[in-house]
Amino acid sequence: MSAVLTVQNMTLVRGGRTLVRGLNFEVRSGDALLLTGANGAGKSTLLRAIAGLFTPASGVISISGDDIAHDETPALQAHYLGHSDALKGALSARENLDFWAAALKRRGGLDPLQALAAVNLAHVADLPVSWLSAGQRRRTALARLFVAERPLWLLDEPTTALDAASQTRLAQSMAAHRAKGGMIIAATHAPVGLEDAAELRLGAPA
Amino acid sequence: MIRIFIALYQRDLRLAGRIGGGASMGVVFFLILVTITPFAIGPDLNLLARIGPAILWIAALLATLLGLDRLFQADQEDGSLDLLHMSDAPLELIVAAKCLAHWTATCLPLVLAAPLFGLMLALDGEALAGLSATLLAGTPALTFLGAIGAALTASLRRGGLLMAILILPLAIPVLIFGVSAASSAGMATTPFLPPFLILIAFSLASMALAPFAAAAALRSLGE
Numbered sequence: 071m072s073a074v075l076t077v078q079n080m081t082l083v084r085g086g087r088t089l090v091r092g093l094n095f096e097v098r099s100g101d102a103l104l105l106t107g108a109n110g111a112g113k114s115t116l117l118r119a120i121a122g123l124f125t126p127a128s129g130v131i132s133i134s135g136d137d138i139a140h141d142e143t144p145a146l147q148a149h150y151l152g153h154s155d156a157l158k159g160a161l162s163a164r165e166n167l168d169f170w171a172a173a174l175k176r177r178g179g180l181d182p183l184q185a186l187a188a189v190n191l192a193h194v195a196d197l198p199v200s201w202l203s204a205g206q207r208r209r210t211a212l213a214r215l216f217v218a219e220r221p222l223w224l225l226d227e228p229t230t231a232l233d234a235a236s237q238t239r240l241a242q243s244m245a246a247h248r249a250k251g252g253m254i255i256a257a258t259h260a261p262v263g264l265e266d267a268a269e270l271r272l273g274a275p276a
Numbered sequence: 277m278i279r280i281f282i283a284l285y286q287r288d289l290r291l292a293g294r295i296g297g298g299a300s301m302g303v304v305f306f307l308i309l310v311t312i313t314p315f316a317i318g319p320d321l322n323l324l325a326r327i328g329p330a331i332l333w334i335a336a337l338l339a340t341l342l343g344l345d346r347l348f349q350a351d352q353e354d355g356s357l358d359l360l361h362m363s364d365a366p367l368e369l370i371v372a373a374k375c376l377a378h379w380t381a382t383c384l385p386l387v388l389a390a391p392l393f394g395l396m397l398a399l400d401g402e403a404l405a406g407l408s409a410t411l412l413a414g415t416p417a418l419t420f421l422g423a424i425g426a427a428l429t430a431s432l433r434r435g436g437l438l439m440a441i442l443i444l445p446l447a448i449p450v451l452i453f454g455v456s457a458a459s460s461a462g463m464a465t466t467p468f469l470p471p472f473l474i475l476i477a478f479s480l481a482s483m484a485l486a487p488f489a490a491a492a493a494l495r496s497l498g499e
Contacts, residue, residue, distance in 0.1 A: 123358050145362045154355030160294035161287070172283035173363045 072099040072251055073135025073221050075120070075144060080129030082115050089115055093129070095270060097253045099221070102244070102264045105257040107272035113257035114153070116272070117224045120255065121150040133222065137177075146176070148222040153230075155211035159200030163191060163210045166199055167217050174218035185216040189239065204231040212240060215247075223247060225256040237263065280365040281373045288377030298346070299381040302339040303389050309335035310393040321398040328397030329407055329458035333451055336386050336411055340418045341443065343382055345436035347374055347426040348494060357430075357494065367491035375423045375487070383415035399462065406461020406468060410475060414454040417479040420486035421446045427493035450478050 075097045082090040089112030097103050105113045118124040120131055122145030133144040157166045167182035180188065186195050189209040199207060208231045215223060223244070229237050241263025244254055256262055292299035313331050314324060351357040360370050390411050391404040399407065425443035429435030457471035 118358075121358070121362060123361060146364055148362065150358060150362060152355050152358060154353070156355035156359050158287070158291055158354070158356070160291055165287075165290070169283050169287045170359065173280045173360065173365075176364065 073133060073138060073147070073253065074098045075133045075222060075253055075255075076131070077120070078130045078132075080116075080119065080131065081127045082112055082119060082124070083127040084112070084115055084124075088127075090272060097222075097255060099135070099251040099253060100248045102248060102254040102256065102267035104262075104264055104267045104269045105255065105272060106259070106269055111272040113272055114226050117150065117226050117255065117257055118152075120222075121145055121148055121224050123150070135221070138221075144222060147220055148224050149174075149215050149218070149220045150224045150226075151211060151215070151228055152226050155207050156214075157199045157207060157210055160198060162196045163199055163202070163213075164195040166210065167213055170214050171217040174214070174220070177219045179218045180216045182213075182217055185213040186210070188216055188243070189213045189236070205233055205236065208232055209236055212243075215243070221252050223252065223254045223256075225254065225258075225262075227258055228256060229258065229260055229262050277365045277369060280363055281369055284360075284370060284373040285377045285380075288374055289381055292377070292381035298343040299385070302342055302382040303385045305342055306335045306339045306386055306389060307393060309338070310396055314396065325398040325400070325403070325462075326459075328394060328399045329403065329410075329461075330455045331397060332390055332394060332407055333411075333414075333455045333458060336383075336390070336415060337418060337447060337451060339386055340383055340415060341422060341440055344378065344419070344422040344426050344443075345429065345439045347378055347423060348430040348490075349426070349432075349435065352430045352497065357497075367494055368487040371423060371427070371487040371490045371494070372483075375419050375483075375490075378423075379416055379419045383411075383419060387411045387415065403458070403462030407458045409461070410454045410458040410472060413472065413479055414450050414475045415479075417450045417475075417482045418447055420479075420482040421450070423490045424486050424493065427490035430494065431497055450475065453478065 077093060077095050080090060080093045105116060107113055115124055119126045122143055131144055133147050138147060163186060164182050167185060171179060171182055183195060186192050189212050191206060191209055194202060199210060228240060244263060248254060256264060317323060387408055390408050394404045394407050422443050425439035428442060429439045453471040453475045457468055457475055460466035460468045
């Protein structure tokens with residue numbers, strides 16, 4: 071698949087403060103974009119804006135590609151991994167992923183058990199998520215990226231609470247996703263294994 | 277779209293059934309209110325039978341509101357609501373699925389338990405049947421109206437009381453027609469059908485309109 075995400079002349083205003091003014095960029099299939107900048111620079115807000123969860127003051131965000139309808143919003147083509155894991159503590163890891171597969175899947179995707187195996191969590195698939203450690207919960211949230219195939223990954227601090235082995239595995243899955251023609255936009259302070267990615271440095275808040 | 281509706285309905289039912297989910301909380305609260313009323317009023321069976329439907333309806337109203345403040349708040353807090361925005365189902369459908377699951381988990385047990393609890397308030401056969409019928413017809417209105425309040429207060433930490441204040445005025449017409457239909461079920465003096473049909477109209481109207489209002493409130497959370 072080949073696709074391109076275009077952000078034109080975007081201005082983000084949050085709580086009366088202008089975070090980003092007149093931002094333009096493009097992310098193509100296979101590309102990754104690293105968002106860096108100080109705390110409060112607007113990295114998360116930019117990701118939320120692309121995911122359709124925050125309304126920009128101005129600007130156009132669009133996505134186009136071979137198998138993407140021309141009026142489709144990026145929100146339907148994107149996975150958003152925010153600060154919270156969007157998991158229900160009372161349900162098992164597998165039940166959580168079953169639900170998200172039903173809610174988010176539009177094309178293909180792994181079976182929830184296979185997705186859990188991909189993040190090396192097959193052994194806790196039937197435990198309630200509230201019993202899992204912070205890192206295991208983060209990995210369950212990452213497994214959501216695999217149960218529903220979506221070309222654009224919006225990752226907000228994806229390595230939070232992950233151990234070294236899991237960080238390596240995440241880097242491998244991101245490389246595999248890009249090799250298949252996927253796009254990644256990640257906001258991070260720590261290196262996440264996207265060393266060859268373009269970097270977008272957001273300025274200090276005005 | 278239908279797939280996500282069913283998946284969300286099943287997930288919410290499952291969550292309600294698990295520990296801390298609160299499905300049984302409504303019935304227990306209902307039981308407590310109905311049990312303490314005769315102690316407060318005294319063992320006058322005629323009086324209890326006369327005010328019984330009203331007490332059961334008030335108890336059902338409060339029991340419905342009990343868990344409703346968490347309807348969207350829980351999903352807002354753990355980030356699920358963000359992801360539900362990004363599915364291809366419209367938010368209105370998501371609201372409807374969550375309301376329906378809440379009704380099944382909280383209100384349906386009340387409807388089923390009402391005849392049993394009605395016995396404790398000295399209601400007899402016909403009055404019990406009328407009571408169950410009115411609760412079945414009227415509680416969807418309470419849930420769907422409550423969803424508007426739940427959506428408006430989803431981002432507030434202690435929004436439960438605010439939600440009750442917002443919603444109770446809207447629930448008063450439902451209460452009036454619910455109680456008047458339920459009390460006329462056991463008596464020959466007033467007709468049962470007119471208030472009962474108005475009650476059904478309230479439920480149908482709120483099921484049709486409330487999802488749009490609640491979805492609009494949820495959309496404004498992101499701004």
